[in-house]
Amino acid sequence: MSNDIDLDGHVIIVTGASKGIGLGITRHLADLGARLVVTARKPEALEALSAELDGRGTPHLARQLNTTDRDGAVALAVDVHAQFGRIDGLVANAQTFLSVTPLEEITERNMDLLLDTGPKGTLWGMQSVLPYMREQGRGRIVTMGSNAGINGAAGYGPYVASKEAIRGITRVAAREWGPYGVTVNCVCPVSVAHRAPANPEDDPVRAAVFAETFKSQPISRDGDAVHDIAPIVAFLLSDASQYMTGQTLMADGGAIMRP
Amino acid sequence: MATDARLLEGKTVIVTGAGGGVGMGIALACAEHGANVVIAARRTETGDPVAAEIERRGGRALSVRCDVASYDDVHAAVDAAVATFGALDVMVHNALAPVGPPTGIEDVPDETFRGMVGTALRASYLCATAAHPHLRANGGSLILLSSAAGIEGSPYIPAYGLVKAAQRGLAKSLAREWGPDGIRVNCIGPVAMTPAVEEVAKTSPVFTEGLLLNRTPLRRIGDPEADIGPVAVFLASDLSRYMTGQTLIVDGGGFLAF
Amino acid sequence: MTTRAGRRVVVTGDSTLAEGVAAGLRELGALVVLLDAAYETEDDVRAAMEAAGDALGGGIDQVVHTWVEAALLDAQVFAELSEETWAVACEHTLEVAWWTARQASPALRETQGSLVFLVPTIGMAGGAGYAMLAAVAEGVRVLAKGCGRQWGATGVTCNTVAVAPHHWTGDAAGAELTRNITLSVPAFGGQGDAADDLAPLVALLADDDAHFLTAATMVADGGTWMGL
Numbered sequence: 001m002s003n004d005i006d007l008d009g010h011v012i013i014v015t016g017a018s019k020g021i022g023l024g025i026t027r028h029l030a031d032l033g034a035r036l037v038v039t040a041r042k043p044e045a046l047e048a049l050s051a052e053l054d055g056r057g058t059p060h061l062a063r064q065l066n067t068t069d070r071d072g073a074v075a076l077a078v079d080v081h082a083q084f085g086r087i088d089g090l091v092a093n094a095q096t097f098l099s100v101t102p103l104e105e106i107t108e109r110n111m112d113l114l115l116d117t118g119p120k121g122t123l124w125g126m127q128s129v130l131p132y133m134r135e136q137g138r139g140r141i142v143t144m145g146s147n148a149g150i151n152g153a154a155g156y157g158p159y160v161a162s163k164e165a166i167r168g169i170t171r172v173a174a175r176e177w178g179p180y181g182v183t184v185n186c187v188c189p190v191s192v193a194h195r196a197p198a199n200p201e202d203d204p205v206r207a208a209v210f211a212e213t214f215k216s217q218p219i220s221r222d223g224d225a226v227h228d229i230a231p232i233v234a235f236l237l238s239d240a241s242q243y244m245t246g247q248t249l250m251a252d253g254g255a256i257m258r259p
Numbered sequence: 260m261a262t263d264a265r266l267l268e269g270k271t272v273i274v275t276g277a278g279g280g281v282g283m284g285i286a287l288a289c290a291e292h293g294a295n296v297v298i299a300a301r302r303t304e305t306g307d308p309v310a311a312e313i314e315r316r317g318g319r320a321l322s323v324r325c326d327v328a329s330y331d332d333v334h335a336a337v338d339a340a341v342a343t344f345g346a347l348d349v350m351v352h353n354a355l356a357p358v359g360p361p362t363g364i365e366d367v368p369d370e371t372f373r374g375m376v377g378t379a380l381r382a383s384y385l386c387a388t389a390a391h392p393h394l395r396a397n398g399g400s401l402i403l404l405s406s407a408a409g410i411e412g413s414p415y416i417p418a419y420g421l422v423k424a425a426q427r428g429l430a431k432s433l434a435r436e437w438g439p440d441g442i443r444v445n446c447i448g449p450v451a452m453t454p455a456v457e458e459v460a461k462t463s464p465v466f467t468e469g470l471l472l473n474r475t476p477l478r479r480i481g482d483p484e485a486d487i488g489p490v491a492v493f494l495a496s497d498l499s500r501y502m503t504g505q506t507l508i509v510d511g512g513g514f515l516a517f
Numbered sequence: 518m519t520t521r522a523g524r525r526v527v528v529t530g531d532s533t534l535a536e537g538v539a540a541g542l543r544e545l546g547a548l549v550v551l552l553d554a555a556y557e558t559e560d561d562v563r564a565a566m567e568a569a570g571d572a573l574g575g576g577i578d579q580v581v582h583t584w585v586e587a588a589l590l591d592a593q594v595f596a597e598l599s600e601e602t603w604a605v606a607c608e609h610t611l612e613v614a615w616w617t618a619r620q621a622s623p624a625l626r627e628t629q630g631s632l633v634f635l636v637p638t639i640g641m642a643g644g645a646g647y648a649m650l651a652a653v654a655e656g657v658r659v660l661a662k663g664c665g666r667q668w669g670a671t672g673v674t675c676n677t678v679a680v681a682p683h684h685w686t687g688d689a690a691g692a693e694l695t696r697n698i699t700l701s702v703p704a705f706g707g708q709g710d711a712a713d714d715l716a717p718l719v720a721l722l723a724d725d726d727a728h729f730l731t732a733a734t735m736v737a738d739g740g741t742w743m744g745l
Contacts, residue, residue, distance in 0.1 A: 330600055363667050364615075364618055364619055364622070364660075364663065364664060364667060365619050365622055372612075372615065376608055376611070376612070380607065380608055380611070380652070381600075381603070381604065381608065384598070384600065384603045384607075385600070387595070388595070388596060388598065391596045392596075408659075409659060410659065411659070411662060412659045412660065412661070412662025412663035412664075412665075412666065412732065413663045413666075414663050414664075414666035414667035417660060417663040417664065417667070418615070420659050420660065420662070420663045421611065421615065421656045421657075421659060421660040421663070422611075422656065423659070424655045424656045424658065424659030424660070425607075425611060425652040425653065425655055425656030426652070427655055428639075428640045428641075428643070428648075428651040428652040428653070428654055428655030428656065429648050429649075429651065429652040430643075431641075431642065431643030431644075431651065432595075432639070432643045432644050432645060432647060432648035432651040432652070433595060433648055434643060435643045435644065435645035435697060436595055436645035436646060436648060437595075437596075438645075504643055
């Protein structure tokens with residue numbers, strides 16, 4: 001029996017791969033021997049990531065891409081298939097963030113930015129890989145929600161709207177694409193290290209809020225992108241999860257236990 | 260993690276109700292990933308062959324007779340696991356009494372209700388408490404088999420819905436209470452082709468083909484070893500180290516409304 | 518279902534929650550029988566329900582079940598819980614809820630009435646130190662969904678109102694339990710008084726206007742937990 005968690009040689013696209021959770025996922029998948037396609041908005045970050053992957057000996061394709069670029073997503077999928085011959089997985093992780101803003105101050109531009117990069121960007125990525133996955137009779141798509149989305153974190157209106165919309169699209173895609181052998185699931189992480197104050201002494205109030213957040217959850221720490229969040233994503237990309245689709249998996253140390 | 264990584268290498272797992280169906284599937288999958296597996300079945304006639312199969316495949320297994328509603332039997336199974344393999348890392352409670360034919364709540368026989376209480380509630384308490392000191396020592400995990408019926412209820416098998424839901428409430432609370440002990444607690448809600456489901460499928464193809472398959476995006480009923488087993492392995496392993504208090508629905512995408 | 522004046526309601530439970538709900542319903546015009554005993558057998562429950570129906574003048578429009586065994590109200594270290602306590606407290610409480618649903622069914626069918634279970638939100642969110650109470654809460658809530666679906670054709674509704682845990686555990690423990698399931702303060706500043714805040718919602722569930730609401734969970738904790 002082959003190892004059902006094995007991702008060696010799998011061709012996996014990770015969007016928004018150059019920082020935060022996307023970077024953690026990329027590193028973990030590289031450890032697992034996947035062949036990676038990494039996208040990011042900024043060329044410098046992308047180059048740094050590509051250099052790192054070169055250093056690891058990870059076969060990869062790096063593409064500067066904004067998730068709002070639907071044509072770009074299609075072109076990328078064509079190039080990926082041409083280079084690797086297959087597309088096994090997509091981690092639709094890229095998402096613009098908006099710092100804390102009360103709902104009554106949210107502008108149309110704020111909403112457009114979050115919805116364009118989040119649910120729409122996710123959908124364009126999903127559409128781009130579907131034809132190949134359908135032909136293969138197998139595909140794995142992992143979308144990214146958020147613990148904050150489920151909770152409705154105050155101050156994060158457009159972000160929450162984006163993340164919950166992504167969960168909705170995940171379910172519809174699961175229903176429509178299941179017959180093709182494509183599973184679509186959503187991971188809702190909490191991993192805020194890259195947003196916490198780098199030096200707690202510089203911003204003690206905000207540092208205290210971050211610390212308080214984790215005290216009351218069963219696994220009382222922030223999620224490490226490589227060791228805590230990424231393995232859950234890897235599970236959903238593997239054969240081990242072949243009978244799960246349309247699901248939302250919390251990757252948040254038990255902070256939220258959905259009914 | 261290398262290509263051939265076996266996720267439960269050297270760990271000891273007890274699976275109740277492992278003489279067939281989902282329990283057997285989970286036991287076999289855990290063994291494939293390197294675990295020592297204790298098959299705790301109500302009758303050794305069903306448990307022994309599963310242990311033998313694991314050994315035939317190169318793994319290590321022990322079969323113990325275990326009535327999951329019995330304090331003595333559950334504690335004996337835990338003791339046997341520790342005595343034989345040196346530790347207990349994962350407790351998977353899967354065994355269940357017959358759910359009985361579909362009926363409204365007013366007509367559920369007492370015996371059916373008692374069976375649900377004993378094998379789902381009493382057994383969860385016994386498995387959790389008996390395993391606790393060992394899980395605590397090793398940063399282990401408890402897995403309870405629940406069901407989508409434990410989320411959405413059932414007008415046809417109401418006692419089943421009740422106990423499957425109670426197990427989830429228990430699991431979430433133990434996840435919170437035992438989190439500081441390093442113990443994770445999660446549930447799985449599977450849909451799989453077990454002997455019981457096969458019976459229903461034989462007598463009611465309308466049920467299987469019509470309702471189940473048309474409602475299931477992945478267009479099949481799960482295989483206990485290939486579809487459910489790996490999810491149990493995931494929850495038992497370090498891959499899910501940041502997940503606790505969760506219920507994973509493994510049903511081919513039929514139930515999404517939660 | 519009936520108008521509120523003279524509505525015939527059975528409330529079960531021997532706590533301030535039950536008393537508060539009963540008082541609140543009375544203020545809204547209902548005739549209320551409070552069943553505050555601990556029942557040993559299903560026959561006890563049947564007899565009590567029949568007697569309550571008689572006392573209410575020959576019919577029951579709504580049954581509101583809040584009863585739990587006393588040991589569920591105190592924090593317990595689960596790993597140290599005895600088997601007997603588990604059986605007597607957790608299993609028996611679920612058993613009584615099961616019997617109550619079965620024994621309320623005939624009377625409620627006559628009136629196309631309403632069965633309501635009151636549970637703490639920790640059933641859905643988990644509660645350290647209160648695993649038995651959470652198991653009961655969630656078992657009951659999902660039982661109610663099954664009953665709601667099953668009884669649809671008869672016109673009997675069955676719903677759950679999930680409220681803040683302090684109604685069972687007291688304020689201090691309730692605050693701790695709540696703090697662990699949400700970092701937010703209650704939207705309304707408080708988590709609810711049984712008579713003033715919960716009884717009106719319970720009454721609503723027996724109104725004709727609510728005849729199409731069944732198998733539902735209403736979270737009424739002043740906007741504390743929003744996980745549903």
